[in-house]
Amino acid sequence: MLVNLNEVLRPAKKNQYAVGLFNAVNLELARGIINAAESSRSPVIMGTAEVLLPYGPLEEVSYYLLPMAKKASVPVVVHLDHGLTFDICEKALRLGFSSVMYDCSTDTYEENVRKVKEMADLAHSYGATIEGELGHVGDNEGSAEGSSHLEDPSKYFTDPSLAKDFVDKTGVDALAIAVGNAHGAYKLPPKLDFERIRTIAKTVDVPLVLHGGSGLTNADFRQAIKDGISKVNIFTDINVAAVEAEFKKFSSMEKGLIDLIPAAVEAVKLATLEKMKLFSSDGKADLTSQGNTPMSADDLEKITKLVAAEVAKYLKN
Ligand SMILES: [Zn+2]
Numbered sequence: 001m002l003v004n005l006n007e008v009l010r011p012a013k014k015n016q017y018a019v020g021l022f023n024a025v026n027l028e029l030a031r032g033i034i035n036a037a038e039s040s041r042s043p044v045i046m047g048t049a050e051v052l053l054p055y056g057p058l059e060e061v062s063y064y065l066l067p068m069a070k071k072a073s074v075p076v077v078v079h080l081d082h083g084l085t086f087d088i089c090e091k092a093l094r095l096g097f098s099s100v101m102y103d104c105s106t107d108t109y110e111e112n113v114r115k116v117k118e119m120a121d122l123a124h125s126y127g128a129t130i131e132g133e134l135g136h137v138g139d140n141e142g143s144a145e146g147s148s149h150l151e152d153p154s155k156y157f158t159d160p161s162l163a164k165d166f167v168d169k170t171g172v173d174a175l176a177i178a179v180g181n182a183h184g185a186y187k188l189p190p191k192l193d194f195e196r197i198r199t200i201a202k203t204v205d206v207p208l209v210l211h212g213g214s215g216l217t218n219a220d221f222r223q224a225i226k227d228g229i230s231k232v233n234i235f236t237d238i239n240v241a242a243v244e245a246e247f248k249k250f251s252s253m254e255k256g257l258i259d260l261i262p263a264a265v266e267a268v269k270l271a272t273l274e275k276m277k278l279f280s281s282d283g284k285a286d287l288t289s290q291g292n293t294p295m296s297a298d299d300l301e302k303i304t305k306l307v308a309a310e311v312a313k314y315l316k317n
Helices: 005-015 027-040 050-055 058-071 086-095 109-125 160-170 194-203 218-227 236-250 257-279 297-316
Strands: 019-023 044-049 076-083 099-102 129-134 174-177 208-210 229-234
Touching (some): 005 019, 005 044, 005 076, 005 229, 019 027, 019 236, 027 044, 027 058, 027 236, 027 257, 044 058, 050 076, 058 076, 076 086, 086 109, 099 109, 109 129, 129 160, 160 174, 160 194, 218 229, 218 257, 229 236
Parallel strands (some): 019 044, 019 229, 044 076, 076 099, 099 129, 208 229
16 A cells, blocks of 8 residues: 555654665566565555666656555555655656655755755645755765765764754654765765764654665664664665676576566565564554554644634634
């Protein structure tokens, strides 16, 4: 079933596990991801990112991701990762993506707040969710995300006190944080600032997102999730697993591409399954908060104000 981020991340935050985002820029990736989710009864987030659009245009990706998500026996979020422009995020929402990330993390703080708030209102009007980023997650060399190499990444770490202000002002449903993580394959072992994760998790209510998950150790993941991470983005690992399997199969290939497709699907499934078990999202498919999400005090206050305003208008006429 197609769901949004709140439906899979709120129970994850509450029960201290994380849901993976796996990018699915082609059918083999999408099938491997869905197979892994269904076979382990795990909720899952799949999608694409603006920098991956040259490998699969947004419309084309939506033609298979959305029906596959709807047909799946487990909750599936179809998410646009790192939307860099208003137009691409809006297009994803129009196509039916249930979630978008609007990454304005390279803008000034004020611009980040202004742009993300505008997109949050739009996404919510579609019943979709939105992720924002505060601080800046840099890139390792050759990362699919781009090339923002940072000389001193700690200068861009998320400031916990700003995080609360950012979430309150924008209305984001999930927050990507910079705590020593980076996109792509790491050259040197990364060192995560777990203390910072704990502080931010205590300061803001919304689930926290760890980008650049490929290359962290299993112990890093377990600790980060224990400290308050509810969503982890994975791409490099499944991207490489698929091509390694195809390469291996190539030597015994008989009929051509059709020998390689199932090999890639199976490899993606196995690599995804491994992460789902590591993040403890396996067996959690029935824990979605779909339909019974208690209304937050903030939402209740907003609705009360809206109703009061409408009543006042009516009485004036
Ligand atoms: Zn990212």
